[in-house]
Amino acid sequence: MVLEATYPTLLVVILPMKPWASMLWYHDHALGITRLNVYAGLAGLYIIRSNEERSLNLPSGVYEIPLVIQDKSFNEDGSLFYPRNVDNPPPTYPEVSITPGFAGDTIIVNGKAWPYLDVEQRKYRFRILNGSNERFYRMRLSSDQDFIQIGTDGGLMERPVRLKEITIAPSQRVDVIIDFTDQPVGTNIILTNSARTPFDFGAPPDPNTDGLIMQFRVKENTSGEDTSTVPEVLSRIKRYKEKDVCKVRDISLDVGADRFGRLMFMLNNREFIGGVTEDPVVGELECWRIINPGLGVHPIHIHQIQFQILDRIPFDTAAYNQTGQIRYTGDPEPLPPELRGWFDTVQAFPGYVTRLLIRFGPYTGRYVFHCHILEHEDHDMMRPLEVVRKNLFTPGCKDCRKHDRIRYDDPKVCVKDPDEADDEIYDKKYYWKDHVFEDDNDPKYDWRYMEDTDQEYKDLVPV
Numbered sequence: 231m232v233l234e235a236t237y238p239t240l241l242v243v244i245l246p247m248k249p250w251a252s253m254l255w256y257h258d259h260a261l262g263i264t265r266l267n268v269y270a271g272l273a274g275l276y277i278i279r280s281n282e283e284r285s286l287n288l289p290s291g292v293y294e295i296p297l298v299i300q301d302k303s304f305n306e307d308g309s310l311f312y313p314r315n316v317d318n319p320p321p322t323y324p325e326v327s328i329t330p331g332f333a334g335d336t337i338i339v340n341g342k343a344w345p346y347l348d349v350e351q352r353k354y355r356f357r358i359l360n361g362s363n364e365r366f367y368r369m370r371l372s373s374d375q376d377f378i379q380i381g382t383d384g385g386l387m388e389r390p391v392r393l394k395e396i397t398i399a400p401s402q403r404v405d406v407i408i409d410f411t412d413q414p415v416g417t418n419i420i421l422t423n424s425a426r427t428p429f430d431f432g433a434p435p436d437p438n439t440d441g442l443i444m445q446f447r448v449k450e451n452t453s454g455e456d457t458s459t460v461p462e463v464l465s466r467i468k469r470y471k472e473k474d475v476c477k478v479r480d481i482s483l484d485v486g487a488d489r490f491g492r493l494m495f496m497l498n499n500r501e502f503i504g505g506v507t508e509d510p511v512v513g514e515l516e517c518w519r520i521i522n523p524g525l526g527v528h529p530i531h532i533h534q535i536q537f538q539i540l541d542r543i544p545f546d547t548a549a550y551n552q553t554g555q556i557r558y559t560g561d562p563e564p565l566p567p568e569l570r571g572w573f574d575t576v577q578a579f580p581g582y583v584t585r586l587l588i589r590f591g592p593y594t595g596r597y598v599f600h601c602h603i604l605e606h607e608d609h610d611m612m613r614p615l616e617v618v619r620k621n622l623f624t625p626g627c628k629d630c631r632k633h634d635r636i637r638y639d640d641p642k643v644c645v646k647d648p649d650e651a652d653d654e655i656y657d658k659k660y661y662w663k664d665h666v667f668e669d670d671n672d673p674k675y676d677w678r679y680m681e682d683t684d685q686e687y688k689d690l691v692p693v
């Protein structure tokens with residue numbers, strides 16, 4: 231990564247990859263205390279632009295507004311409240327703020343409790359992020375008008391989708407157009423929330439408090455004609471094909487107990503420690519089957535990449551909990567259009583196997599995946615994953631395909647015996663054949679569109 235910084239006012243980050251217009255967010259990820267640090271405010275977002283997006287003439291400038299939705303609870307002195315423990319804890323529970331989930335009683339948007347926004351009679355583009363610890367929002371407009379959704383976590387969708395309701399899980403983003411053109415001046419439109427917490431089996435929200443998110447107050451359009459558009463085609467998304475999958479991995483969402491008897495969530499019944507079990511090869515297409523035999527929806531977030539959702543298939547959870555075998559009870563459910571985009575967080579429904587198609591890359595290395603309910607992530611629904619090298623080909627080496635590293639002092643020479651090289655690796659005589667990309671802005675390295683063929687891997691060989 232190239233970092234150019236002029237302290238303290240300007241930070242320009244040049245990312246070594248093809249920029250996909252999207253809104254991403256970042257937050258503290260300290261192991262075991264992420265829920266506390268994000269809740270305390272260590273989070274932010276950034277927007278990536280592209281020429282493709284600029285050419286669409288979407289509402290922009292002051293008519294494009296990020297909305298970060300979170301929930302907090304406050305003490306009398308205005309400081310943030312976070313529980314020390316579950317309600318009525320058994321005496322064995324230590325007081326270290328471990329709970330199965332925390333939802334605040336006050337909804338804040340961009341740091342303000344239940345704010346309003348003056349809007350003109352025209353179209354607006356809202357970049358919405360759910361930055362809450364546990365709370366999902368099922369959003370609706372009190373004017374009963376549609377959201378026109380144009381984007382997901384990873385950028386623009388292929389076509390806009392009109393929706394009366396949008397459900398957004400922690401960490402998810404939606405990119406929506408709301409058209410106030412035909413709303414009478416003086417109308418106050420409330421963005422409401424009907425999602426239960428925990429989602430979607432807990433208590434329904436109070437219509438006077440956590441059932442409210444914010445308000446739009448419609449004013450006359452005084453700043454000229456609205457010339458923005460919402461084109462019928464926004465971007466091109468090439469769907470991954472199931473037949474191209476190199477490896478299928480099962481990821482079960484499990485709940486158990488820790489040594490104090492407290493609820494502990496896990497992935498594949500493992501804690502975060504205990505080594506890497508997911509080791510995708512860089513560039514290969516994988517299918518991850520997220521198996522949810524429980525009660526709640528878990529927003530499963532995978533680092534490094536944007537993936538596609540293949541489908542959701544209902545299965546027999548009772549049989550699964552007894553035998554560990556998946557027995558499907560129905561056909562894959564057709565994917566609604568708003569789920570046919572790019573995602574880094576997926577809502578894994580209970581009673582369903584959610585199948586994802588994922589191409590890891592373009593970098594090798596250690597990443598994580600986890601539930602984005604932060605209380606689950608911290609205890610202990612997070613696992614490491616390691617994107618490992620793919621053998622690349624050294625020009626002139628006839629047996630190159632069998633070799634996995636090249637000499638540090640002479641990149642044209644392959645290591646003939648990988649076992650022998652293991653002894654030498656620490657003196658830097660050899661290095662792995664990976665991570666070599668000449669020009670990341672070249673469209674042929676657009677990782678999301680890359681087909682999984684030998685020919686294309688050859689293109690990546692350093693010359």
Ligand SMILES: [Cu+2]
Pocket residue numbers: 495527528529601602603606607611
């Ligand atoms: Cu979870």
